[in-house]
Amino acid sequence: VFDLPAFDDHEAVHIFNDEKTGMRAIIAIHSTHLGPAAGGCRYFQYADSEAALVDALRLSRGMSYKNALAGLPAGGGKAVLIKRNAFPKSEPILEALGSAINGLGGRYVTAEDVGMTDEDMTVISRRTRHVSGLPVAGDADAKKVGGNPGPWTAEGVFLGMRAAVRHRLGREGFKGIRVAVQGLGSVGRALAQKLAADGARLTVADIDEARAARLAGELRAQVVPPEEILAVEADVLAPCAMGAVLNEATIPDLNVQIIAGAANNQLQRPEDGERLKARDILYAPDYVVNAGGIINVMAEYLGDGDTDAVMARIVKIEDRVGEILARADSEGEATNLMADRMAREAIGRS
Ligand code: NAI
Structure with a gap:
């Protein structure tokens, strides 16, 4: 019911x-x-x-929580x-x-x-102007915002993950850091490319096995079958496919210290955040790290700035993630609950 x-x-x-x-x-x-x-x-x-x-x-x-913590109007x-x-x-x-x-x-x-x-x-858009994420027409102005938000989301996930790596492992950047990426679509693929360029060692999986094999060849990543990616031994797991992948059944088998990825609603239930905390796995809240796309979408909708302005807003995700992780530590709270609390304050809910 x-x-x-x-x-x-x-x-x-x-x-x-x-x-x-x-x-x-x-x-x-x-x-x-x-x-x-x-x-x-x-x-x-x-x-x-x-x-x-x-x-x-x-x-x-x-989305309410995401937009509020991203500082969007x-x-x-x-x-x-x-x-x-x-x-x-x-x-x-x-x-x-x-x-x-x-x-x-x-x-x-x-x-x-x-x-x-x-x-x-x-x-x-033929029927309403309350739509964004429209293709950017031509290349008359290379800094015009619009189009597929996926690559912008990947920028933010990369920065949020970097904050989590700094917080947990005390390391700057990704040289030698092992990252497992689940899902190599619009966000996962762009994220994997950025991580590889920064020296990460990647393990990847996609239900589209040809897609996984292609990207692995390009980035010299290891490919595993989709059903194995959540249990891969790595430093970081980046869920970039569907939601609810972190739950009572999967959490006991995780083999990472950090989770930071693009998928919305990665935790099946709020208490799965407590489960991760109990296993000492650091969870970078999904909607905080994956806000890059909506930041781009809203800049387009409101006509508020070019791609440089969008990037300047996305860069703030790194410090925001760092702040939430530090506050959660000092208050002994699960990181997802800490983020929810901050977001609810921002939207005037108790
Ligand atoms: P997409 O549809 O382009 O890519 C998803 C990829 O995951 C596909 O390659 C698909 O084959 C693969 N996949 C599906 N189930 C899988 C499984 N069980 N194991 C391994 N691979 C699997 O989607 P996109 O845009 O890259 O988004 C990924 C996630 O990030 C979604 O959860 C989405 O809601 C979330 N997100 C996306 C944003 C964006 O800007 N595109 C913004 C914020 C969140």
Whole structure:
């Protein structure tokens, strides 16, 4: 049975059905306290509508926390566009979603998430201006923000991971540091390239084995099957695929000292943060390290600065992670709970 009280702090949840196109979507608005509820749209096939709702609720709350700690003038929201076999993603479906978003009058701003591309954002933009992550037109101005946020997310994850390595291992940079990367998509691939360039020794995995093999060849990384990556012996594990990978079943088998990666909602439950702490594994909170993409998306949406300004904001992730890890240490609290507490203070929630 769906546990509504566990999600009793959302401002609004909208459910959309468009009979003509088959568009079915949920848009959850967690908070608009700091600005429009910003967060991407996920296109995914869910087991049932309850699973889609729970995902939208969890992801939108995560966006509130992420945007608040990134210092953005944005609240948190998220859309899920439900994948239906009878109605595959199409321009009419994306346009219908654009109209739905437009009907919210700017309270929600969308962008890419898993399963959505910058071309999809262009189609959505036919019906609403409350969309970001649009392709950058031409190369007239190389510093213009926009496009795929993945590489910006990777910049932030790299810096957040560096703060965690400094905090736990007392080391500057990645020379000789062993990092296991799960998922080599838009973020994981860019992250692996940056880590390799800085001297890290990589072990990588992707369910797309050809993709893993290609990248491993390029970076001289070791490849392992996807089912082995979470238990690989390394200094750092970087989850860059799907959420909920850190849980009661996987945590006992982890073989790293640090976790820092891009995936949203890496902990299946908040108490998994305590489990990691009990095993003395340092967890760099996901939404703090993976804020680079939304920082880029919001700069584009608000017309607020060029790529240099975006990078200047992303650079702050390193100190922010360092501060959260230090505060969690001094107060004896799990790092995820420390970050949640700071974020809730920032959005005016107790
Ligand atoms: P993507 O879809 O480009 O890449 C995901 C990759 O993970 C794919 O290569 C896929 O084959 C692989 N994968 C899926 N399940 C796997 C498994 N069990 N084991 C190994 N590999 C697996 O996604 P993207 O954009 O790189 O995002 C990765 C994660 O980071 C997602 O959880 C996303 O929500 C999160 N994130 C992404 C941001 C962005 O800017 N793209 C921003 C913030 C968070």
